[in-house]
Amino acid sequence: MEIRYISTNRLNGIGKTSPLSFTDALSKGIADDGGLFMPDSIPQLNPAAISSFSKMDYPDIAFRVLREYIGSALPETELIRLLKDAYDFEVPIEKADDKTYIMRLDRGPTASFKDFAARFMARMMARLKPAGKKITILVATSGDTGSAVGEAFKGLEGIKVYILYPTAEVSPIQKKQLDSIGENVSALELSGTFDDCQKIVKQAFFDKDLQHLNLSSANSINIARILPQSVYYFYAFSRVSMDGQPIIFSVPSGNLGNSFGCEVARRMGLPVKRLILAVNSNKEVAELLQTGEYRKIEPSVNCISNAMNVGNPSNLARYFDAFGGWLEKNGDVLKKPDLTKMNEILFSRSISDEETRQTIVAFHNKYKILLEPHGAVGVRALELYRAINGSADTAVCLETAHPAKFPETITSELGLVPELPEALKHLNGRESCSVRLPCEFQAVKEYISGCN
Numbered sequence: 001m002e003i004r005y006i007s008t009n010r011l012n013g014i015g016k017t018s019p020l021s022f023t024d025a026l027s028k029g030i031a032d033d034g035g036l037f038m039p040d041s042i043p044q045l046n047p048a049a050i051s052s053f054s055k056m057d058y059p060d061i062a063f064r065v066l067r068e069y070i071g072s073a074l075p076e077t078e079l080i081r082l083l084k085d086a087y088d089f090e091v092p093i094e095k096a097d098d099k100t101y102i103m104r105l106d107r108g109p110t111a112s113f114k115d116f117a118a119r120f121m122a123r124m125m126a127r128l129k130p131a132g133k134k135i136t137i138l139v140a141t142s143g144d145t146g147s148a149v150g151e152a153f154k155g156l157e158g159i160k161v162y163i164l165y166p167t168a169e170v171s172p173i174q175k176k177q178l179d180s181i182g183e184n185v186s187a188l189e190l191s192g193t194f195d196d197c198q199k200i201v202k203q204a205f206f207d208k209d210l211q212h213l214n215l216s217s218a219n220s221i222n223i224a225r226i227l228p229q230s231v232y233y234f235y236a237f238s239r240v241s242m243d244g245q246p247i248i249f250s251v252p253s254g255n256l257g258n259s260f261g262c263e264v265a266r267r268m269g270l271p272v273k274r275l276i277l278a279v280n281s282n283k284e285v286a287e288l289l290q291t292g293e294y295r296k297i298e299p300s301v302n303c304i305s306n307a308m309n310v311g312n313p314s315n316l317a318r319y320f321d322a323f324g325g326w327l328e329k330n331g332d333v334l335k336k337p338d339l340t341k342m343n344e345i346l347f348s349r350s351i352s353d354e355e356t357r358q359t360i361v362a363f364h365n366k367y368k369i370l371l372e373p374h375g376a377v378g379v380r381a382l383e384l385y386r387a388i389n390g391s392a393d394t395a396v397c398l399e400t401a402h403p404a405k406f407p408e409t410i411t412s413e414l415g416l417v418p419e420l421p422e423a424l425k426h427l428n429g430r431e432s433c434s435v436r437l438p439c440e441f442q443a444v445k446e447y448i449s450g451c452n
């Protein structure tokens with residue numbers, strides 16, 4: 001039976017909306033009832049299959065992890081080709097000590113882990129859309145998502161991309177990344193907040209005058225952005241596990257899409273000892289696991305690990321669903337999840353900016369390994385886990401961005417300037433072009449209508 005995609009808005013297993021194919025779930029992004037898509041079954045990989053990954057390269061592992069989710073949407077030979085094209089960069093795993101590794105997910109074109117999902121989704125959308133159909137992607141961003149999505153869709157036939165970003169909330173490097181993508185990707189610079197940008201995008205989807213543009217979102221809740229994020233957990237396991245022993249993953253978390261990829265991998269059969277959800281001062285998830293009560297944080301707290309400044313994570317609804325609960329988008333709990341089961345596999349701690357900075361310094365002094373703020377939150381949460389549970393198990397901490405994207409923090413703590421990765425070196429030579437618009441729906445609407 002081919003895997004179908006069902007909404008998290010289900011009461012006692014009775015769906016309000018019918019299950020969809022991968023292609024339809026990908027193009028819709030969100031279910032008609034407002035819920036998030038989940039696969040209706042999880043393909044299983046046995047220990048022999050998982051251990052064979054140790055001799056495979058990244059795209060081959062990706063193929064074996066993902067093929068059943070795609071099913072008949074794409075012939076296998078094409079899927080392999082697509083994955084080789086999407087994952088043409090290295091995924092370094094650095095050893096800190098015998099039990100501790102750092103997996104760097106920062107070698108893609110925009111130097112954040114979001115490249116892994118965006119490159120897969122963009123290629124899938126371009127390939128699976130009906131021939132000749134033109135689509136328009138609208139995405140609001142306050143940082144890494146916009147550039148990852150923009151770069152991923154750059155040059156793809158029949159797809160136009162508009163990235164809406166708040167001038168005041170992006171860093172100079174991020175601005176340069178967003179403004180210089182070019183070709184079919186336009187950056188719209190708005191004089192408001194991230195929330196304003198997101199509201200404009202939402203309004204656009206409901207506007208009748210814009211329907212002919214075939215608007216689609218490249219939002220982080222799209223199931224096609226979750227599934228490819230399960231691959232690197234298998235990859236890490238294949239490179240560091242001794243004799244198939246379960247390992248710990250520590251994941252710097254905001255909207256919980258990255259970590260949910262790990263939970264999917266675990267349910268497919270990957271031996272995961274513990275999944276650490278490392279968060280900054282936006283600690284609603286850490287409190288949920290400790291108290292069983294969910295209280296979103298509004299407005300979210302500003303921290304130096306800024307891509308994790310999330311007070312009501314969109315993918316928390318998927319965790320609720322996976323553990324028998326039901327959470328609405330606005331943060332209302334309709335049914336509590338099984339907290340005991342959750343705590344058996346999940347562990348979460350909130351890390352302050354002060355601790356984040358200290359960890360960057362301590363880790364560099366001890367191992368000569370450079371962390372940026374998001375990765376440091378992950379490393380610190382692992383230390384807190386080990387203080388309680390001991391350090392017998394091998395652990396992999398994810399580095400979700402390149403340190404050179406955060407030169408201010410690194411330089412003030414360590415007195416050095418991180419070297420730019422290849423992907424960012426050419427930024428200075430690229431031409432910048434953004435369009436400044438008032439932060440109003442009407443202005444954005446007129447602009448994108450006029451362009452098409």
Ligand SMILES: *Cc1c(COP(=O)(O)O)cnc(C)c1O
Nearest residue numbers: 144254255256257258307400401
């Ligand atoms: C987006 C992002 C995160 C948070 O990932 P989620 O999937 O939203 O939990 C962490 N670190 C960096 C650098 C990011 O860009």
